[in-house]
Amino acid sequence: MRLSIGIATERPWWKHYDLGVPHTLDYPAIPLQQFLTDTAARHPRSIATIFGAIVGHRLIEGSRTYAELDRLADRFAAGL
Numbered sequence: 001m002r003l004s005i006g007i008a009t010e011r012p013w014w015k016h017y018d019l020g021v022p023h024t025l026d027y028p029a030i031p032l033q034q035f036l037t038d039t040a041a042r043h044p045r046s047i048a049t050i051f052g053a054i055v056g057h058r059l060i061e062g063s064r065t066y067a068e069l070d071r072l073a074d075r076f077a078a079g080l
Contacts, residue, residue: 033073040070 014023039048044067052061064072 033077036066036070036073040066 011023017023036048045065047063048066048069050061050063052059054060
């Protein structure tokens with residue numbers, strides 16, 4: 001095994017990608033936050049994320065809509 005210093009050019013995980021999964025994606029030149037803002041405007045009541053965790057001996061589950069996630073992201077950014 002040979003290690004090199006600098007920018008990695010090998011991507012060994014690519015061999016595990018299913019056929020048809022691209023190795024790279026092209027994104028528009030807009031800030032990442034804009035994706036969330038635009039999606040929240042188009043689909044405010046759609047579920048953006050579902051989560052769950054065991055805390056102590058309790059299962060805590062929940063979900064957030066795009067509107068909720070956008071509002072929380074704005075609050076987080078304002079606190080920075």
